[in-house]
Amino acid sequence: MTEPEEERTAKSEAPAQQGDAGRGGGLSPAPATPPPPAWAEETVTDSGEHRPFSPPPAVQQPWETTPPPPGPGSLHRRQPPAPRAEPEAGHRPFAPPPAVQQPWETGPRQSPSGGGAGVPPQVVEPWIVEARKNKAKRRRDFPMKPVIAGVIALVVVGGGGYGVYALMSGGDDGPGNGDPSSFADALFAVDRAAPSDGLDQSINAASAAGGTVVVAGSQTGALSPRPKFLFSADQGRTWHVAKVRMKDGGPALGRGPDAVFGAAGGWVALGAGNATENVWTSADGQTWTQTAAKPGVFTAGDVIEQVTRAGRGYIAVGHRSFGKSDAPILWRSPDGANWQRVTGRAIGMKTGKDALGALRYAVATGRTILVSGTVVKRKSTVAGVWSSTDGGRTWQALGAPTASGAFGDLHLAANRSGFLAVRRGKSGSARPGIAFRSGDGRKWEQAGTIEAGSGIEPLRLAGDDSGFALLAATADGREVAFQSADGSAWGQGADLGTGPQRKLNAVTVAGGAVVIGGSSRQTDQDYQLLVGSGGQVTPVDLRRVPGAVVTERSVVDVASADGRLVAVGSTNGRAAVWTSSDGTSWKRAAVPSVAASNQRQRLLKVAHGSRGWLAIGTDGRRPLLATSADGTSWQWQDPSAFAPHGGRSVTLAGVAAGPKGYLIVGRDALGDRESSAVAWFSADLRSWQPARQDGLAAEHGTSREMTAVAATPTGFAAVGASSTKGVPATHPARPAIWVSNDGLAWTEKEAVGPTGVQNIRLTHIVAAGRVFVAGGEGQAPGDRAVAVASSDAGNTWRGGTLPTPTGNAASFLGAAAARNGTITLVGMFGSWHDGDTIRWTSQDGQAWQPTVPQGPGLSGEGRQQIGALTASGGGLLGVGISTGGDGDQLTLWRFDES
Numbered sequence: 001m002t003e004p005e006e007e008r009t010a011k012s013e014a015p016a017q018q019g020d021a022g023r024g025g026g027l028s029p030a031p032a033t034p035p036p037p038a039w040a041e042e043t044v045t046d047s048g049e050h051r052p053f054s055p056p057p058a059v060q061q062p063w064e065t066t067p068p069p070p071g072p073g074s075l076h077r078r079q080p081p082a083p084r085a086e087p088e089a090g091h092r093p094f095a096p097p098p099a100v101q102q103p104w105e106t107g108p109r110q111s112p113s114g115g116g117a118g119v120p121p122q123v124v125e126p127w128i129v130e131a132r133k134n135k136a137k138r139r140r141d142f143p144m145k146p147v148i149a150g151v152i153a154l155v156v157v158g159g160g161g162y163g164v165y166a167l168m169s170g171g172d173d174g175p176g177n178g179d180p181s182s183f184a185d186a187l188f189a190v191d192r193a194a195p196s197d198g199l200d201q202s203i204n205a206a207s208a209a210g211g212t213v214v215v216a217g218s219q220t221g222a223l224s225p226r227p228k229f230l231f232s233a234d235q236g237r238t239w240h241v242a243k244v245r246m247k248d249g250g251p252a253l254g255r256g257p258d259a260v261f262g263a264a265g266g267w268v269a270l271g272a273g274n275a276t277e278n279v280w281t282s283a284d285g286q287t288w289t290q291t292a293a294k295p296g297v298f299t300a301g302d303v304i305e306q307v308t309r310a311g312r313g314y315i316a317v318g319h320r321s322f323g324k325s326d327a328p329i330l331w332r333s334p335d336g337a338n339w340q341r342v343t344g345r346a347i348g349m350k351t352g353k354d355a356l357g358a359l360r361y362a363v364a365t366g367r368t369i370l371v372s373g374t375v376v377k378r379k380s381t382v383a384g385v386w387s388s389t390d391g392g393r394t395w396q397a398l399g400a401p402t403a404s405g406a407f408g409d410l411h412l413a414a415n416r417s418g419f420l421a422v423r424r425g426k427s428g429s430a431r432p433g434i435a436f437r438s439g440d441g442r443k444w445e446q447a448g449t450i451e452a453g454s455g456i457e458p459l460r461l462a463g464d465d466s467g468f469a470l471l472a473a474t475a476d477g478r479e480v481a482f483q484s485a486d487g488s489a490w491g492q493g494a495d496l497g498t499g500p501q502r503k504l505n506a507v508t509v510a511g512g513a514v515v516i517g518g519s520s521r522q523t524d525q526d527y528q529l530l531v532g533s534g535g536q537v538t539p540v541d542l543r544r545v546p547g548a549v550v551t552e553r554s555v556v557d558v559a560s561a562d563g564r565l566v567a568v569g570s571t572n573g574r575a576a577v578w579t580s581s582d583g584t585s586w587k588r589a590a591v592p593s594v595a596a597s598n599q600r601q602r603l604l605k606v607a608h609g610s611r612g613w614l615a616i617g618t619d620g621r622r623p624l625l626a627t628s629a630d631g632t633s634w635q636w637q638d639p640s641a642f643a644p645h646g647g648r649s650v651t652l653a654g655v656a657a658g659p660k661g662y663l664i665v666g667r668d669a670l671g672d673r674e675s676s677a678v679a680w681f682s683a684d685l686r687s688w689q690p691a692r693q694d695g696l697a698a699e700h701g702t703s704r705e706m707t708a709v710a711a712t713p714t715g716f717a718a719v720g721a722s723s724t725k726g727v728p729a730t731h732p733a734r735p736a737i738w739v740s741n742d743g744l745a746w747t748e749k750e751a752v753g754p755t756g757v758q759n760i761r762l763t764h765i766v767a768a769g770r771v772f773v774a775g776g777e778g779q780a781p782g783d784r785a786v787a788v789a790s791s792d793a794g795n796t797w798r799g800g801t802l803p804t805p806t807g808n809a810a811s812f813l814g815a816a817a818a819r820n821g822t823i824t825l826v827g828m829f830g831s832w833h834d835g836d837t838i839r840w841t842s843q844d845g846q847a848w849q850p851t852v853p854q855g856p857g858l859s860g861e862g863r864q865q866i867g868a869l870t871a872s873g874g875g876l877l878g879v880g881i882s883t884g885g886d887g888d889q890l891t892l893w894r895f896d897e898s
Helices: 003-011
Strands: 043-045 128-131 166-168 181-183 200-209 212-220 226-232 243-246 259-261 267-270 279-282 287-291 303-310 313-322 325-333 340-343 355-365 368-376 381-388 396-398 407-415 418-424 433-438 445-450 456-464 467-474 479-484 502-510 513-521 525-533 536-539 551-561 564-571 574-580 602-609 612-618 623-628 649-658 661-670 674-682 703-712 715-723 734-740 747-749 758-768 771-779 783-790 797-801 810-819 822-830 836-842 847-853 863-872 875-884 887-895
Touching (some): 200 456, 212 502, 212 513, 259 303, 259 313, 267 303, 381 407, 407 467, 467 502, 574 602, 574 623, 758 810, 758 822, 771 822, 810 875
Parallel strands (some): 303 355, 456 502, 649 703, 703 758
Antiparallel strands (some): 259 267, 267 279, 313 355, 355 368, 368 381, 467 479, 525 536, 564 602, 649 661, 661 703, 703 715, 715 734, 758 771
């Protein structure tokens, strides 16, 4: 911070304004409250009727499922922004790695319409899993969802809800013994020589209570992000992975928490990275339950800085960016599980003529809660502090300590003795840290000085009855951890070194030990956990903790031709291909590294034609294209033919090969606003010709996308969706179908969806002679797998819902295949977090016979998804994922299509 900035900040510590007109304490009466800033509309949200403003999300890829934006009419009116706060000295706001969803991730789902219409129809591929380091796996039970038992040959016609459901059972002895399904991690080798595990792992929060230390964060980069909790019962010397489950007992999925707080008998953690499943509670810090908050209580873009006990309940504080300002947010809960969002003037923290800015700290001792944050003046931003003695319902503004020229952010901690505050100070040209103590937050006395070189910048402060710890940065860019027993005498700081790719987000104190958490990035992002005391801090190698660190592995698609099976996906964050002659034993194929790319790569689709094999994928920024003559040795092709331009992004979503050549389809999007369907044709796998845009381009307010393509006897058929609201992947959509003789000129056909089903997005298509079947998902009002069929080679189309055993269970479509005149669709029913596999077969695409299979990776705990099908031997082979509570596993499923 420059000297003028320091002076401006120091001078701005004006006398505190009285928080309540009925309270005394020697504070001057507050002047009349000025008009609130643009974001200060009074809101108290604990129902699904309020959805605060959220900026548009990143464009959703065809293979991802992300929380979409709030629907029309649910956003606040855009107002002129409040004055932008000047950069604040000495505070490192909670800063986990950016919660940017990768193109292959799927997370907790919600409707793009923002209403109660359930979940948008999304692609439930690819099937990315984590290779578990601990191979021991308990035998699983395979509970059935309720089915209608019987022996009558009854077929479901046109998507009705009645039928007889056959059961298929299989053992769990592993692959290669004729079982219908088996776990298959051991068959698809990872790259043992790879420099990374391919996943991003971070620690975002830390807390300690009752002899237990907890650090919490996220693991991302796989199909399903997972919350991660680790605990120690011996002041950080040894660590264990905590058990985390959903409220219904299923595996916990989604991003992890941003803040955690522990107290005897009551732990709570909060996040904002999921649709609703953003609350975790625990009795001991070792076993956690993930629950859903009411819609709108925690939203994407919220920054949750700290949570603490408030009397018999809890409060949390944070903020979110709104234009050029930070809007304050306060959350209240009576029990740690049910939360209420409070914003704007309803927070009740008075600031006189100025505006309330971001809230940073919330600490408590006894009945007194202190919250610190920022106050936005006309030309500067200053520190503010408020107290409450009624659980955070009412607040009184207090004065921030200013002795020794203290300025900048006000960092807070508390223990039974009272409160500790740390700010930057002035001593000649030096800028040490200044510590202050107070019994109630009203009167502060200077306690001590924290020094290192020419000065420090306080970043995070924590404390317990054993003492306090401060994470700070020095003038030369190093990070240092200081400790003090009482806030007055601060020992020599532990030098944590420098790390331009390192972020230390969390600090806590446990019985005299300091625990610091964060992340570091090299080829991928890894946990950073440091533990120590007395000026010495040692890194903890979490790779030695069973279950803490896993290796990314995915099998996304599979195809067969000329007696060879080829599966594509990724391991260790890099593209991978495996081949097999029998579907039982698999060998890793040779795939060269992508030059000069540190991005996570994944192959997503594969097809075989007259010139060999073609696979498409992504590295998160650009399309990838690979070819092979025999499936065992692969070469990267120049993707310049698919390069985006003008700020747009190109997504390759589907591939097919037929007698006339190869076809790739996808979309060309401009952010989240609009997209065009795109296609490219090649006869030789060397040159690619773009399709004409007639009927494909975004025009007259309608966006389009292609998600899948199939070769037909006369050419090609492609499916996808269109929308008048924006990119169909993230907005309410209707089904779209196109046919082409040559892959270059396309004709859109009318797709008549099932009655009563809305927001349909088609994601699969297969052809069996003159019968074409397109599949996808819609809302009715919950998720429903649908099929739209044509019996006249794609000229006319009529749709129906696909039946499930319980009639009204949510269902999702994952894969499709056609063989010997039989069309097979495979999906999942139950719920997105805990669903079992279901198979539908048909000869004409109108009458569907459902089957509920049993076996490893098909039924049981968690999400059982089959993501791709291909012909193999005398039947079909499916690949997928079983997402259980102990980790994810690949699934192989062999079955006859009859």
